[in-house]
Amino acid sequence: MVTVAGRRPGRPAGGKLVVDRESLLDAAERAIRRDGPMVSLETIALEAGVTKPVIYARIGDRTELSNALSARLADRIVQSVFSAIAGQPIGRSALVLFLAANLETAAGNRELFFYVTGGSADDSPQRSLLLASNSVTPLAAQLSQWRTDTGHDPAVAEAWSYALIGMLQLTTLWWLNQSALTARDLAEQLAELLWGGLRTPPIA
Amino acid sequence: MVTVAGRRPGRPAGGKLVVDRESLLDAAERAIRRDGPMVSLETIALEAGVTKPVIYARIGDRTELSNALSARLADRIVQSVFSAIAGQPIGRSALVLFLAANLETAAGNRELFFYVTGGSADDSPQRSLLLASNSVTPLAAQLSQWRTDTGHDPAVAEAWSYALIGMLQLTTLWWLNQSALTARDLAEQLAELLWGGLRTPPIA
DNA sequence: GGGTAAACGTACTGTAGGTACGTACATACC
DNA sequence: GGTATGTACGTACCTACAGTACGTTTACCC
Known part of the structure; x- marks a missing residue:
């Protein structure tokens, strides 16, 4: 006691x-x-x-504590990302800044990041969704806006948001634990993937 | 008792x-x-x-049980993915098949997928990494091979693997819980993202 | 100054992970 | 064929922690 x-x-x-x-x-x-x-x-x-x-x-209870802390971390990341790409033209270099800001903010809140992304408690997986949605919501709004502006179907925004957040979550977990890359280098690698790296043609 | x-x-x-x-x-x-x-x-x-x-x-203990079950699920997914894209030429349609096979196998092992991806226990986040690595290892080998074959730097393979697995994990979790999309439609949306969706130019 | 409600700490319950130990059977050896 | 030893169990326990009932002290209001 x-x-x-x-x-x-x-x-x-x-x-x-x-x-x-x-x-x-x-x-x-x-x-x-x-x-x-x-x-x-x-x-x-x-x-x-x-x-x-x-x-x-x-x-x-413990679940609500997780949610509250997750909202805090999500806020910090969103803030950091917004100020990182503010005023930047949309393009690959903005994407790198977006990814790097994500990685660096997570690194600055290392233990909290671990707590939020799975190390917390005896929770159902539905909680992971709730946690992720703290980050997904603002991202989806931006993506949806951008898709509409560029004349494409905004329906992909939600799936893309979960995809991007999930990609960043696991990659960050790996990076913080067992990778020697710099945040900038990892952001470049991820940007290359998202910038169509999978359809790269053979170099003649 | x-x-x-x-x-x-x-x-x-x-x-x-x-x-x-x-x-x-x-x-x-x-x-x-x-x-x-x-x-x-x-x-x-x-x-x-x-x-x-x-x-x-x-x-x-409980951690090792998680690992064993995770290895089982990873095996099933890898098998399913391999047989889905066997004989297919590398390209976007193969990517869709890859993603769809992932989604469908996860859906067929719904509860096990939940158990493995976070609903399991009071574990440190390092476990999530170990679990993911069951899927990452074979994927990274393939990516590395492909990058070398096409004359690019294979160093990105590991990061890309974690990125793809993380993307699929969270997207699948969302899809299984609160999305009405078919596996095929979601696979198409994700393929569009990975096929360079973020650099789509405005439609004139 | 007495009554009521608020804001605490104390002490409990329940549950689940993990473990020490006793018991029954198999096998080896004489 | 009896005895010693090791193996494969179940029983019963310990411990840690989430969650809660309840008592105690103080503020506030008339």
């Missing part, structure tokens, strides 16, 4: 919560960074200076 | 094992198909007519 030192039961003085939801998520991130993706809820609560029921009150 | 009816402690008469490793994996698949990806080891053992320690003796 873990006991939080220096606190006792009862409503805290001052009419304020001991910790709010955002502070709890911050603490969760710290605990994950320190102990890896397998941290228990109790350890996270301890890191925040509270006990488990507080987490259930503010956030919910 | 679950008790297997009709058996008692002690070495079985007849000098034979009660069940061998393959039968255990068969039972695991049946249990997963029946109860979903969250089945407990004890339920799997019960399905096989034995108790937990037998699973640990034949297969190992």
Whole structure:
């Protein structure tokens, strides 16, 4: 049994919560960074200076915690990607910037990335979908817009979004664990694939 | 406490094992198909007519069970893909066949696919890599060969393999859960993406 | 100042992974 | 043909963790 030192039961003085939801998520991130993706809820609560029921009150069960942290990471990645390609003309070099920004942001949130992409808990695979959809939604909107603008069928946007996110997820996992490539080099390789690498003709 | 009816402690008469490793994996698949990806080891053992320690003796812990089942599924997919594109000339239509065979085999092993791609257990994300590598290895060999044959750098093969597998994994998960597309239509959409869809020029 | 509701911690339950150990059978050796 | 040893089981336990019921302390309102 873990006991939080220096606190006792009862409503805290001052009419304020001991910790709010955002502070709890911050603490969760710290605990994950320190102990890896397998941290228990109790350890996270301890890191925040509270006990488990507080987490259930503010956030919910382990699945909802995963979702909240996933939304955070997705936000960071989307922000990073947007500022990376802002003002760039659509083309291969913008694609490289997009991919590199993804990789670098994931690398900067390494443990959190591991936690979100599968190391979290005893969850059904439907959760993976929910997590991915945090990234898919904004991407699909952009793709759909672009397809319409260029006179093509936007119906492919959703499938393409899941395809791109899935591609980046597994590739990033591999890269962070057992690859010596730089983010830039890997982004170039992926861009080559997406830029039609599979239909490259033989070099005469 | 679950008790297997009709058996008692002690070495079985007849000098034979009660069940061998393959039968255990068969039972695991049946249990997963029946109860979903969250089945407990004890339920799997019960399905096989034995108790937990037998699973640990034949297969190992939950991680090793995941790996074994993942290898089975990867084998089925690789087989299916090979026979789908056997004799086909390299090109876009072969790519569609490759993708469709992947999707259909996953659909035919729906629950097992869920179990393998994340619904399994309290595992570190490194396991996802190990699982994916079962599919990556043969694919990378083929890609590497093809790149060399066509006079290009084969160094991209590994990254491309993880990219393609990741793309198929997440797309399949989405498709099996919440998409009404046929396997063929989805394969066409993915092929369009891989065939350079991102650099499609505006239709004049 | 008393009553009510809020915000905690304490302590419990249930479940599942993993393991120590006892038991029954086979085989080898004398 | 009896005894020792090793093997293949099931039984019963330990531990860790997710999730929850409940008691306690404080703020707030009249």
